[in-house]
Amino acid sequence: QFKDVATTTLWPNVLTTVAELGTTSFQTGIEVLGGWKIISLFAIGFALLVSKKGKGHVFVFYSIPWLIATFYAASTSLRFALFLSMSSSIMLGVTLSLIIKYLLAITESTIKINKYWSLVFSLGICALLMVPSFTAGYEVAHFRTPSMCDSWYNSLKVIEADSEDAIITSWWDFGHWFYSISNRRVTFDGGDQERRIHFVGRTLSTEDEQEAINILRMLNCGQEGAYNYLLKQGYNEYDAYNKLMEIIHNPLPPEDEELAKLTHCEDVIPQYFIVSQDMVKKAGVWSHFGNWDFNKARMYNDVTIKGLTQENFVEKYDESPNTYYEIKNTEADQWISDWYGYFNQFYCSKVNETFDCGNFNYNTETKEHNADNIYSIVYLEDGELVEDILGPEGGASIILTDGISYLVHPVLAKSMFTRLFFFDGAGLEHFIKFSDMETVNGERIIVYKVDFGGN
Incomplete structure (x- = not known):
């Protein structure tokens, strides 16, 4: 419920886009635990506990529900995988302790070797069992770099x-x-x-x-x-x-x-x-x-939460029954607002009035081009942002620069972000470039100072 949309409020819910709150699969939960090998170790540990006299049964009684609960929490949200690591690590420690004791008892009673060598042997076997988990963890750490630079x-x-x-x-x-x-x-x-x-x-x-x-x-x-x-x-x-x-x-x-x-x-x-x-x-x-779209959010709330009938919905909002059907059969996050974006990145070079982008060329003077299904072309001309409309039915726009260019959704083609990031704020009155730095990966960080009065 913490990711519900248009239920208690018309405003969007940021939790729907937090990556670590995304749901995961049963198999991913198993991988978080360490795979089926670790699950098998748990089973061995539980069996050894049950077979022992004493309080082992009590531990099993409490640990299994705890493991199941944390496993379920991890499956509903990746953020809760940390809880799973706590329960599983304690159980793994108990399991390994029991296995070591069991191996020590076996080696001392059958092979008749010194108990210290038995301990080394037992620890060696346990270490081998943990190699896959350590290897996976090392790979993750090795290829992880900090975002701060x-x-x-x-x-x-x-x-x-x-x-x-x-x-x-x-x-x-x-x-x-x-x-x-x-x-x-x-x-x-x-x-x-x-x-x-x-x-x-x-x-x-x-x-x-x-x-x-x-x-x-x-x-x-x-x-x-x-x-x-x-x-x-x-x-x-x-x-x-x-x-x-x-x-x-x-x-x-x-x-x-x-x-x-x-x-x-x-x-x-x-x-x-x-x-x-x-x-x-x-x-x-x-x-x-x-x-x-707050009007759509209001519609969605009226239909799904307040139970507005189709007849009353059509009368109140002057919408077709199809809209009512869409609301009943579409997730709120998908129906109320789309997810726009910058799709493909490519390189262009500009010679005179022509942008040469390899498979695509555009002449800003003659408007000649070889693109299909393009709504518009956006580029800079004499310090001003220009948008040439090519086809009203086109599904994408192209941002052209003498360098990195993008295929973008038309909604963002002339957005403030496009103008500030791709065109360095050209033509804007209230945003003064203050700093422009580049990371070792070639990623730009641009800081603008806002002039509320206009320069």
């Missing part, structure tokens, strides 16, 4: 050096880095996201710079305070959100002075905005939240 560290330190107080906005999963290294505030991090997953996702997804800057100003002034204020004024979730977006799209602050302090404050804190290579792969997530 000098480029990230330096990018955050220049923010600290440039400001006495500031707010850093980017996607939430690196928020703890930003806070701990730069010693500056963050919009959100791994411990607290709430409704900001939508607002920051919207900032990254929108093509409207003014909308993006007004959202950032609102978050700077009072985070989610404006929305909470509207709720206290009697608005429901849906109407409060629409009212807030109306304010965001209005160039003038609201007449309500208390509300204006939360959306259009004048004493804004210095703001920095970070876009980085990892966010290209995460586009499906932040665009999903940023393009969250």
